[in-house]
Amino acid sequence: MKLLLIHADYMEYEVKKKTKLAEDYSGKGERIDEVLVVFTAVEKEDNEEVVEKAVNEVVDVARKVNVDKILIYPYAHLSSNLADADKGISLLNLFEEKLNELNEFEVHRSPFGWYKAFKISCKGHPLSELSREIKGIEEDVTQALKAEEKVKSYWYILKPNGELVEVEKFDFSNYEKLEKFVRYEIAKKRAVDRIPPHVEYMRRLQIADYEEASDSGHLRYYPKGRLIKSLLETFVTDKCIEYGAMEVETPIMYDRNHPTLRKYLERFPARQYIIKGDKRDFFLRFAACFGQFLMSSDATITYKNLPLKMYELTKYSFRKEQRGELVGLRRLRAFTMPDMHTIVKDMEQAKQEFFNQYKLSVEVLKEIGLEPEDYEVAIRITRDFYEENRDFVHSLVEILRKPILIEMWDQRFFYFVLKFEFNFVDALDKASALSTVQIDVENAERYGIDFVDENGKKKRPLILHCSASGAIERVMYALLEKAYFMVEGGKLPMLPIWLSPTQVRIIPVSEKFIDYALNVASKIENENIRVDVDDRDETLGKKIRDAATEWIPYIAVVGEREMRENKLTVTIRKESTQQEQKKVTMSIDELVSLIKDECKNKPFKKLCLPKLLSVRPTFI
């Protein structure tokens, strides 16, 4: 809402002619002496709270300049973002009403939507001309946050035997990670003061880096990082399509004032990126929900189409997280999220899908290289839903057979009644959600999504939100943190073979063997394995060391002996320790089939760097 306040000797206006938007009015106009004129433009985002605030402002000024008459004068020209006429009129009426309620001023209001002539005599003292811009959005945030604060959580552990115990009564002695996770969730206390291992790794391995020229939380990915990310993206996308989802693509920005999106948005306005357009303002999506829900709402869906699964890899989702919360690959403001939505006909089908997608998520993480012991399960649920679906919830614990943290609420505040997350607990004891599935009971209604049932009747479906792996960047974070745990366990850190940028490095013992090395490399390369050759003029020891610091899983040295015997001497990282390297003599074919076997059913991409190390740039 925009206000222009003029303290006037008098204000005189004459009502001339209707516009299309005119409200009913039968008078001719009026003249008011010693008045505070409030030129007012009602804007799209305005609401009752904005009016309240405007009233306070106006009263404040009126008292300061000591007037007892106020004229509210609708004045569209103050804003380029006007609300529609209905809203304008109703909020102006409210404005008038609220001022009247104070019984302190004589309140006038000139008619909305008429051409009017006016004369005004501005007093010209320092307070006689003031403008005010009033926004309600900040207020919305605090309201929403207040409501959130009121939600009390009850914490339980669901044991593998199906017993539900209060968190305080659970014996954590064999569940160190779960205990850390629970403590993080409930108490949020940590006291580790150092750079997270994955941040050091992501830079040292030339995977990703901060980009100061962008906003915080937007990273750059070097060739190796891009390759890893691309493989993960392809893998998760393939898994969701295999699961039966239809891949779609939707816009990354939406009208801030779109009637359907607005409400959903207002709850979290502080975390939006806003883009100013010519006529409209836009926000950047924070997930694929908007696009897919709008698409679903326009689609013709019948019971035969259900469950209907739609998938998009959001590149990117934007969330303007608080400044102090951003860390490396763990928490970003722009991230890549596999986002699948499933439209189901009823709660039975929702539960069935929830169960299946829980299993899908376990499988996706496992194939990526994150085993069930690498993460902790949390289920968030409303008490009603739990009471009605106790057996179902308990059936979930059967899947992994490990204790689950349960957070229960007396009433539903979020859009879902049930949600699970797989949380990774890192070297600093921080927990981050990877996979998640939620049963949404609110958005089908909000977006007007429906389907036709067997009897030809329109019905409201339920919707599941599923991110089978969680954000891709966060998966990379988890893999790097996991590598750090390997170091702590006395092992050599590494990525899964299928994600290692270089899978095999060929190191010629001296310059004489470069040709042979290239020959070997091309044989391996033809088998869709990423291989490179260290042709630099360095000592063997140096080249071995460099390959090791790059976490290369297979290092093959070639020289006189290998050439003669047509074999490779391969250092296998996975089987080596910090003290001792595991060296195995094997043929090219043996090495190839070893790697092929380890990368079975995984996507492959070619090496995105020069094959020769001598011509390769360093980014960091």
Added chain:
RNA sequence: GCCGCCGUGGCUUAGCUGGCAGAGCGGGUGACUUGUAAUCACCAGGUCGCGGGUUCAAAUCCCGCCGGCGGCUCCA
């Protein structure tokens, strides 16, 4: 967003009670032609995060900002 710590060649850093900005790695050149975690020599490379202030003099002291890390808060 709030509080605390940090910011010196591409990287890791010394210098910080004010007085010529130093090293190692990496890079370039040359020598060496190497058998499993750093070969040797020489050379180049610095607005000391940015802006202001104090001072004869600021990487060093003060203020503001930007960025990073941690804590709080938050995580649809």
